[in-house]
Amino acid sequence: xxxxSGRCDGFNRLVTQRVGALEESxxxxxxxxxxxRLIFETRAEGAELRALRNRLGLDSGYLSRLLRSxxxxxxxxxxxxxxxxxxxxxxxxxxxxxxxxGRAELAAYDRLSDELAASMLARLSGHERERLLAAMAEVERxxxxxxxxxRVVSPNSAAARRCLAAYFRELAARFEGxxxxxxxxxxxxxxxxxxxxxxxxxxxxxxxxxCGGLRRVDKGVGEIKRMWTAPEARGQGVARRxxxxxxxxxxxxxxxxxxxxxxxxxxxxxxxxRREGYRExxxxxxxxxxxxxxxxxxxxxxxxx
Amino acid sequence: xxxxSGRCDGFNRLVTQRVGALEESxxxxxxxxxxxRLIFETRAEGAELRALRNRLGLDSGYLSRLLRSxxxxxxxxxxxxxxxxxxxxxxxxxxxxxxxxGRAELAAYDRLSDELAASMLARLSGHERERLLAAMAEVERxxxxxxxxxRVVSPNSAAARRCLAAYFRELAARFEGxxxxxxxxxxxxxxxxxxxxxxxxxxxxxxxxxCGGLRRVDKGVGEIKRMWTAPEARGQGVARRxxxxxxxxxxxxxxxxxxxxxxxxxxxxxxxxRREGYRExxxxxxxxxxxxxxxxxxxxxxxxx
DNA sequence: CATGATCTCTGACTAAAGTCAGCGAATGGA
DNA sequence: TCCATTCGCTGACTTTAGTCAGAGATCATG
Numbered sequence: 001x002x003x004x005s006g007r008c009d010g011f012n013r014l015v016t017q018r019v020g021a022l023e024e025s026x027x028x029x030x031x032x033x034x035x036x037r038l039i040f041e042t043r044a045e046g047a048e049l050r051a052l053r054n055r056l057g058l059d060s061g062y063l064s065r066l067l068r069s070x071x072x073x074x075x076x077x078x079x080x081x082x083x084x085x086x087x088x089x090x091x092x093x094x095x096x097x098x099x100x101x102g103r104a105e106l107a108a109y110d111r112l113s114d115e116l117a118a119s120m121l122a123r124l125s126g127h128e129r130e131r132l133l134a135a136m137a138e139v140e141r142x143x144x145x146x147x148x149x150x151r152v153v154s155p156n157s158a159a160a161r162r163c164l165a166a167y168f169r170e171l172a173a174r175f176e177g178x179x180x181x182x183x184x185x186x187x188x189x190x191x192x193x194x195x196x197x198x199x200x201x202x203x204x205x206x207x208x209x210x211c212g213g214l215r216r217v218d219k220g221v222g223e224i225k226r227m228w229t230a231p232e233a234r235g236q237g238v239a240r241r242x243x244x245x246x247x248x249x250x251x252x253x254x255x256x257x258x259x260x261x262x263x264x265x266x267x268x269x270x271x272x273x274r275r276e277g278y279r280e281x282x283x284x285x286x287x288x289x290x291x292x293x294x295x296x297x298x299x300x301x302x303x304x305x
Numbered sequence: 306x307x308x309x310s311g312r313c314d315g316f317n318r319l320v321t322q323r324v325g326a327l328e329e330s331x332x333x334x335x336x337x338x339x340x341x342r343l344i345f346e347t348r349a350e351g352a353e354l355r356a357l358r359n360r361l362g363l364d365s366g367y368l369s370r371l372l373r374s375x376x377x378x379x380x381x382x383x384x385x386x387x388x389x390x391x392x393x394x395x396x397x398x399x400x401x402x403x404x405x406x407g408r409a410e411l412a413a414y415d416r417l418s419d420e421l422a423a424s425m426l427a428r429l430s431g432h433e434r435e436r437l438l439a440a441m442a443e444v445e446r447x448x449x450x451x452x453x454x455x456r457v458v459s460p461n462s463a464a465a466r467r468c469l470a471a472y473f474r475e476l477a478a479r480f481e482g483x484x485x486x487x488x489x490x491x492x493x494x495x496x497x498x499x500x501x502x503x504x505x506x507x508x509x510x511x512x513x514x515x516c517g518g519l520r521r522v523d524k525g526v527g528e529i530k531r532m533w534t535a536p537e538a539r540g541q542g543v544a545r546r547x548x549x550x551x552x553x554x555x556x557x558x559x560x561x562x563x564x565x566x567x568x569x570x571x572x573x574x575x576x577x578x579r580r581e582g583y584r585e586x587x588x589x590x591x592x593x594x595x596x597x598x599x600x601x602x603x604x605x606x607x608x609x610x
Numbered sequence: 611c612a613t614g615a616t617c618t619c620t621g622a623c624t625a626a627a628g629t630c631a632g633c634g635a636a637t638g639g640a
Numbered sequence: 641t642c643c644a645t646t647c648g649c650t651g652a653c654t655t656t657a658g659t660c661a662g663a664g665a666t667c668a669t670g
Contacts, residue, residue, distance in 0.1 A: 009418055009419070010445055011444065012327060012418050013345075014445050016327070017360075018320070018448070019321050020362070022317060024362065033656080033657090034656070034657065058658085059660085061618090061620075061659080062657075062658060062659080064618060065620085068619090078618095090616090090617085091666060092665070093617065093618085110314070113317055117314075120448060120451050122451075123450075124447065131443065132443070132444065132447040132448070132451075135440045135444045136316045138436065138440035139319075139437065139441055140315055140316045142433055142436060143319060145429065146426065146428045146433075146437075147428075337626055338627090339628095354647080363628085364627095364629065365647075365649080366631095366649070366651090367627075368648090369648060369649050395637070395647085396635085397635070397636050397646065397647040398647065399648065
């Protein structure tokens with residue numbers, strides 16, 4: 001442990017130094033770091049104040065003042081939320097957007113960040129450079145994966161309902177003939193409460209970014225349903241973590257066989273199930289939206305073939 | 306380029322976040338970050354004010370004030386340099402040392418750093434954890450390597466003389482019969498100035514941490530001498546970088562064959578020369594301190610066998 | 611439609627971080 | 641020996657970062 005932490009320790013000190021150098025270079029643009037961070041975190045696509053406050057850990061009063069200052073510099077505009085599809089948006093919430101000058105500043109900050117990285121890479125050989133970039137990507141991937149937290153929740157909780165609603169909206173958009181949650185398997189969620197089932201949410205930075213449910217269909221048989229990952233969190237192994245959690249819960253509940261169905265357009269999902277040791281089987285239900293049916297025996301390890 | 310920098314960018318933002326979390330946890334010990342950083346950077350072995358000022362980028366007045374505050378808390382003592390071996394030390398310079406209370410505080414900060422790392426690792430599987438640690442070690446190693454800078458200097462410059470003096474001290478301590486710089490090859494340094502030779506220093510954070518020299522002994526033949534790495538910078542590839550630089554300079558100067566001699570106790574050096582493509586040859590000089598002689602043809606690639 | 615909660619904003623603060631000019635002692639070369 | 645330089649220190653300052661209480665608008669709920 002000491003040994004391993006020792007290694008982390010060196011890494012911590014090293015990156016603290018690099019971050020120090022980065023922030024120093026930001027300061028050279030003649031703007032306090034708080035404002036620079038705000039521009040940087042808003043990005044070109046804009047952001048809600050809420051999100052900025054959480055991500056940067058700012059007091060709401062302080063944030064407000066920083067925004068006024070950036071507004072006075074002509075770098076941002078603050079506006080109410082746009083109403084999406086008749087949904088009357090919460091008119092208390094506000095959204096920051098970079099003006100074109102603001103986007104130019106953001107680009108300048110991005111350039112500084114690039115330059116620091118480049119100056120760091122310049123003295124390495126091509127081979128070493130590739131290894132460094134690969135190692136950095138690996139660290140990034142794994143730390144992001146470590147930031148995912150899986151928790152069992154009630155399928156009726158507010159966060160769960162938001163995830164399910166987003167899931168159904170996506171199905172309606174992607175399925176060839178649309179999707180009606182009342183057909184298929186309407187009230188499956190109600191069977192996803194202990195002890196006969198579970199519903200889990202995946203969280204990143206206390207934001208729900210994915211879900212999945214398990215219900216018992218027979219003594220030793222369970223079914224996985226409602227597997228979904230928020231678009232902004234894809235490619236980080238969220239669904240895999242959700243699936244593993246459900247499998248562990250199933251094992252604890254004495255379930256040996258897991259089944260699931262899926263639509264033909266959800267090719268990423270099918271690929272993941274195969275990777276995780278699920279094998280295609282014959283139709284076992286009459287879900288009108290399903291085209292493929294999978295099964296896995298939890299006793300056997302999940303080596304993909 | 307954009308693509309690659311894009312990856313760095315994500316990494317930068319990620320570590321900025323982690324560093325933010327780390328500093329927040331430091332603040333929980335109820336001491337301003339500036340003081341905490343100072344304790345952290347002083348480490349158990351103490352440090353010169355100069356070094357602290359450079360590493361942390363502090364104004365000398367500000368540093369002084371921070372030190373007074375830590376002194377008042379009983380965590381550090383500030384004292385003059387100790388005179389080493391009759392060398393009259395510069396009595397303006399001062400050195401910080403942690404008291405036993407200070408070391409306890411340092412340990413507490415180290416623990417916080419460990420805990421953050423552990424909480425980060427906790428959600429990963431054993432396999433992933435190992436990959437993360439390996440990737441972090443790789444990033445650390447390569448960034449450290451990238452921080453090494455090699456420059457051609459005069460062998461009479463102050464920094465060069467300091468390195469050579471340290472080198473000779475080390476030889477005197479390690480060689481079985483001691484070492485007298487006046488025997489062997491006394492004034493070799495004088496031949497290490499362009500165009501007939503070169504002397505290079507390796508720098509980390511503008512501190513010289515290693516040296517090496519090249520002199521021409523015949524039309525197409527050169528000799529490598531005075532290869533040394535400071536103890537605190539070993540294991541980071543400093544000597545390898547110095548050697549590569551000298552080889553490149555030799556090539557530019559039309560030298561095809563490089564030779565060198567070494568003492569039997571310098572086993573790390575011998576291993577490095579072999580790794581870098583040098584082959585042992587018969588004695589080519591009468592250096593009384595040499596037991597092994599090596600040679601490499603620069604036309605051939607340096608694959609070790 | 612009353613009530614409590616939430617969201618942003620303002621004013622009045624405090625603490626921390628950092629800058630600048632200059633002093634006295636020590637040093638290293640001409 | 642003199643002179644410019646370096647090192648650490650002090651006092652007087654500014655800027656940045658962050659906190660706290662409360663106001664006004666909006667929202668969710670019974």
